[in-house]
Structures are given as C-alpha cells and as structure tokens.
Amino acid sequence: MGVKQHVIMINGQFPGPQIDCVTNDNLVISVHNYLNEPFLLSWNGLQNRRNSFEDGMPGTTCPIPPRKNFTYILQAKDQIGSFFYFPSIALHKASGGYGAIRIYSRPRIPVPFPQPAGDFTVLAGDWYKKSHRQLTLMLARGYSIPMPDGLLINGRGWNGYTFTVEQGRTYRFRISNVGIATSLNFRIAGHKLKLVEVEGTHTMQTTYTSLDIHLGQSYSVLVTADQPPSDYYVAVTSRFTKPVLATTAVLHYKNSWRKVSGPILAALPRRLVGLSTRPIL
Incomplete structure (x- = not known):
C-alpha cells in the first residue's frame, strides 16, 4: 500500500507457512517468540479435544514471553477441511502472523467430489x-478502530x-x-x-x-x-x-x-x- 511496515513473520514468511496434515494426525508445533512482547497463536476451528488449554486463547493458554518458546501438541481429530492459525492477543493479527491449515482425509475416507487438478x-x-501497537493504543485511549x-x-x-x-x-x-x-x-x-x-x-x-x-x-x-x-x-x-x-x-x-x-x-x-x-x- 505504499507504506513500509513491520510485519510479524513466521519462519521468515508472511503469511506464515502452511500446515498440511491428515485427519487424526498428531501435530507437534514449537513456537519461538522473537518479538519484544508476549505472543500467542490460536488454531481457528480445530477442536482441541482433551487439550483445550492449548487452544491459544487468552484465559486458557498463557502467552509466550519474549525470547521463550512453547510447544503445542494438537490432534486434527475427525476434521477434514480448511482452517487457519492466527495471533490471538494484542491485535498482532493486524500485523500478520497467520497462515493456512489443511486437513486431508485418509485414503479410505471418501470425499464427495472428484480430486481437483x-x-x-x-x-x-x-x-x-497503522501498526498493531498504534491500533492497540487507540483502543486503550477509548477510540474505536478506524476503517481499514x-x-x-x-x-x-x-x-x-x-x-x-x-x-x-x-x-x-x-x-x-x-x-x-x-x-x-x-x-x-x-x-x-x-x-x-x-x-x-x-x-x-x-x-x-x-x-x-x-x-x-x-x-x-x-x-x-x-x-x-x-x-x-x-x-x-x-x-x-x-x-x-x-x-x-x-x-x-x-x-x-x-x-x-x-x-x-x-x-x-x-x-x-x-x-x-x-x-x-
């Protein structure tokens, strides 16, 4: 948009890397926070059965402190489709930090349409x-988030x-x-x-x-x-x-x-x- 900005990259990528898995796979995802503020990732749409404390939302998962890491252990249980992950605190999402999640079916599980090309x-x-810090400061001062x-x-x-x-x-x-x-x-x-x-x-x-x-x-x-x-x-x-x-x-x-x-x-x-x-x- 013609304005240089700081964005949140994951593995050097913006958007972040795509996560591909098969239903019922176990996912072990280690997140290292190199920001100078706490950071937290959420897995939008994943059910997090028996491990809701790792859903990445404030109140159930503690933010990752700067220069620390946290390893998420998730299972894509009985879900086949399209999802994404995103930062869930401090309006970090306004600076990136998101990426796609694809959950594929196992060979014996039919999909109701032909395999696409x-x-x-x-x-x-x-x-x-504006950066996510500027937007957060506006909210803290009682102003609404402006039009994108x-x-x-x-x-x-x-x-x-x-x-x-x-x-x-x-x-x-x-x-x-x-x-x-x-x-x-x-x-x-x-x-x-x-x-x-x-x-x-x-x-x-x-x-x-x-x-x-x-x-x-x-x-x-x-x-x-x-x-x-x-x-x-x-x-x-x-x-x-x-x-x-x-x-x-x-x-x-x-x-x-x-x-x-x-x-x-x-x-x-x-x-x-x-x-x-x-x-x-």
Whole structure:
C-alpha cells in the first residue's frame, strides 16, 4: 500500500507457512517468540479435544514471553477441511502472523467430489497502515478502530498474487477471512463457485457467482477453468462498509498470453452495483 511496515513473520514468511496434515494426525508445533512482547497463536476451528488449554486463547493458554518458546501438541481429530492459525492477543493479527491449515482425509475416507487438478489457498483480509501497537493504543485511549486502509490477498495488494490454471480443469480454492474488522465478498470474474466445504464440514453443493465470508470463516469452493484463455480478476471486496474496499489477484490460464484488463467493476458482485447475487441452482 505504499507504506513500509513491520510485519510479524513466521519462519521468515508472511503469511506464515502452511500446515498440511491428515485427519487424526498428531501435530507437534514449537513456537519461538522473537518479538519484544508476549505472543500467542490460536488454531481457528480445530477442536482441541482433551487439550483445550492449548487452544491459544487468552484465559486458557498463557502467552509466550519474549525470547521463550512453547510447544503445542494438537490432534486434527475427525476434521477434514480448511482452517487457519492466527495471533490471538494484542491485535498482532493486524500485523500478520497467520497462515493456512489443511486437513486431508485418509485414503479410505471418501470425499464427495472428484480430486481437483490443483489446490489453492486464499488468505484474504483487511489491512491497516497503522501498526498493531498504534491500533492497540487507540483502543486503550477509548477510540474505536478506524476503517481499514485496504485489503490483502495472501499478503499482497492489487494484482500481487497469481493463481495459474489449465483450461478445462477444476481447482479447489480454500478461502479464509483473516482480517480483524471487515466481512468480505469473494468472486472470480466469469467463473462459478461451487461451495463444497465449510471448516471441516462438507456442504450441500450449491453454485454461486460470489460468496460472502465473514471474520474467521473458511470455505472451499470448486472452480472450473471453462472460459476462453485469458487472465481474469480474482476480486475481494468489503461488505457493509462505506466506501467499499477492493483488491484483486489474477487467475491466469496457462495457455494465455493476454494480461488481465478491463474495469474492476465487472469483477465485483452485482449487489454492489444495485443488483442482487443469488445461488445458481
């Protein structure tokens, strides 16, 4: 957004590294805190059976002091789907520190859709030019958190991230709202979204032109690359805000030489231009 900022990185990455596991796997995750303030990670959507004291929320898990570490021992028990982890104290989430979690099924556990040709993660959320310390200080002085300055997709701004697909193939997009203040709408220009999973639960499969995703939620949709070879906007916009914030990534067809172009308005939900968006039955 044109402003240099300090962000919270994990293993040198922003967003943090993706955690891949299979249902019923045991996860042993050692977190070393190199910040100069206490830090705590939470595992959004994981059930933490018999170890709720490690869910990473204030009151049940003690923050990790500076220059100390804590080892989480979790089990992805009977959950198959899309989740994410995030910092749960001091508005650290406004400076990053989040990442995706994918829990896959075991070979004998059926999934109610064919294996997609690819699997993409979309970590979308609001972003501030102010640091998490500045935002925390505003709250301490009795002020409300201001309107976000913009939106990010996988830690990038406008057209900063690209998803590459092959024509005729179907892909899974795992979408999470990792922001702190704003509900979002997700769509891919010219393409339909088939909702198949919400935070470990396989859903009745319904096709949409766009989907709203609220704070902390994670969805999986199937997208078929059935359009003429080109580049298309992957658009994320804020909901229930004035003005409407927007950002885009790029859906790139592997056999396309045409760059993404055209008005962004064409990639935005119809409800934002006076019409309504309904599921395609």
